[in-house]
Amino acid sequence: MPLEHASISPFDRGFIFGDGVYEGLRSFRGKMVGMERHIARMRDGLREARIDWDPSPLTRMSEELIKACAMPDAFVYWQVTRGTPGPGQPVRSRVPAGRMTPTVFGYCTPQPPIEKFVNADPPTVTCAVCEDTRWSRGHLKSISLLGNVIAAIEADEAGAQDAILVKNGLVGEGTAANLILVHGRQIVTPSLESVPILAGVTRAMDLDVAPEIVSRPVKVEELASASELMLTGTTTMITSITQVDGRPVGDGKPGPVARSLLARLTRAIAVELGFGDIVERIRVDTLSPWSSPVSASR
Numbered sequence: 001m002p003l004e005h006a007s008i009s010p011f012d013r014g015f016i017f018g019d020g021v022y023e024g025l026r027s028f029r030g031k032m033v034g035m036e037r038h039i040a041r042m043r044d045g046l047r048e049a050r051i052d053w054d055p056s057p058l059t060r061m062s063e064e065l066i067k068a069c070a071m072p073d074a075f076v077y078w079q080v081t082r083g084t085p086g087p088g089q090p091v092r093s094r095v096p097a098g099r100m101t102p103t104v105f106g107y108c109t110p111q112p113p114i115e116k117f118v119n120a121d122p123p124t125v126t127c128a129v130c131e132d133t134r135w136s137r138g139h140l141k142s143i144s145l146l147g148n149v150i151a152a153i154e155a156d157e158a159g160a161q162d163a164i165l166v167k168n169g170l171v172g173e174g175t176a177a178n179l180i181l182v183h184g185r186q187i188v189t190p191s192l193e194s195v196p197i198l199a200g201v202t203r204a205m206d207l208d209v210a211p212e213i214v215s216r217p218v219k220v221e222e223l224a225s226a227s228e229l230m231l232t233g234t235t236t237m238i239t240s241i242t243q244v245d246g247r248p249v250g251d252g253k254p255g256p257v258a259r260s261l262l263a264r265l266t267r268a269i270a271v272e273l274g275f276g277d278i279v280e281r282i283r284v285d286t287l288s289p290w291s292s293p294v295s296a297s298r
């Protein structure tokens with residue numbers, strides 16, 4: 001429906017309590033990426049939150065939305081809250097009183113086409129290291145993003161574009177993406193057991209296309225000695241972090257691993273969505289930058 005016709009009660013528990021979960025999706029040429037994983041993650045989150053809604057139709061709903069908006073290359077957002085208490089039901093009761101119908105809200109915004117990522121250098125971003133003060137259910141894609149918002153504002157105040165969140169001396173993730181670093185000959189991503197971070201769908205795709213990535217606890221000191229740092233996420237794809245706290249990472253430019261991971265990820269998406277023209281256009285030399293194989297252990 002037109003935005004001006006959309007309305008939500010101010011007593012919706014999403015608005016009052018941040019009581020809901022969300023997913024951020026990506027479409028290329030009208031086709032949705034990685035939906036099996038996105039739907040599984042949303043189903044797990046809804047179950048943990050005890051919100052009774054079945055996310056199975058999310059692919060069809062997303063396709064309908066981007067079609068109605070004539071937006072084939074898009075970011076698609078879905079938010080499911082517990083709903084609004086009925087007449088006479090308490091608004092501030094933490095335990096939901098009685099049955100509510102979940103509120104489901106979605107929108108989309110335009111994004112670049114897949115061609116932007118073909119044989120291209122990764123985009124870049126600068127980061128500041130910030131303390132991760134968020135809750136311990138980082139795996140749950142909660143709509144309550146205040147911890148992420150405060151960290152992003154702290155990074156902005158420090159003159160950086162995003163924050164790298166660190167908890168108890170261990171590296172976690174960005175405020176809206178997961179993290180990958182190149183340390184010595186190893187390509188590493190913080191393990192999901194070591195820090196309360198989101199199990200990113202893109203992170204999982206990266207592990208598929210680059211099984212040499214090691215998932216392990218990452219100490220904060222490793223940030224300073226990493227030759228490459230990158231963020232990875234649904235719209236972030238692979239974005240090179242060129243500066244941390246004002247110091248250049250490596251030579252301050254996107255490195256060969258970032259370039260290769262972006263090529264592999266783009267190729268995997270093109271294969272998944274059946275874009276043969278894109279698969280053909282990706283230069284083979286962009287796919288493998290490593291001079292010798294690194295550890296294949298996870």
Ligand SMILES: Cc1ncc(COP(=O)(O)O)c(C=O)c1O
Nearest residue numbers: 176177178198200201202233234
């Ligand atoms: C905190 C955080 N970590 C990681 C990600 C990346 O997840 P995905 O690859 O599923 O988009 C996101 C995406 O929004 C995020 O908000």
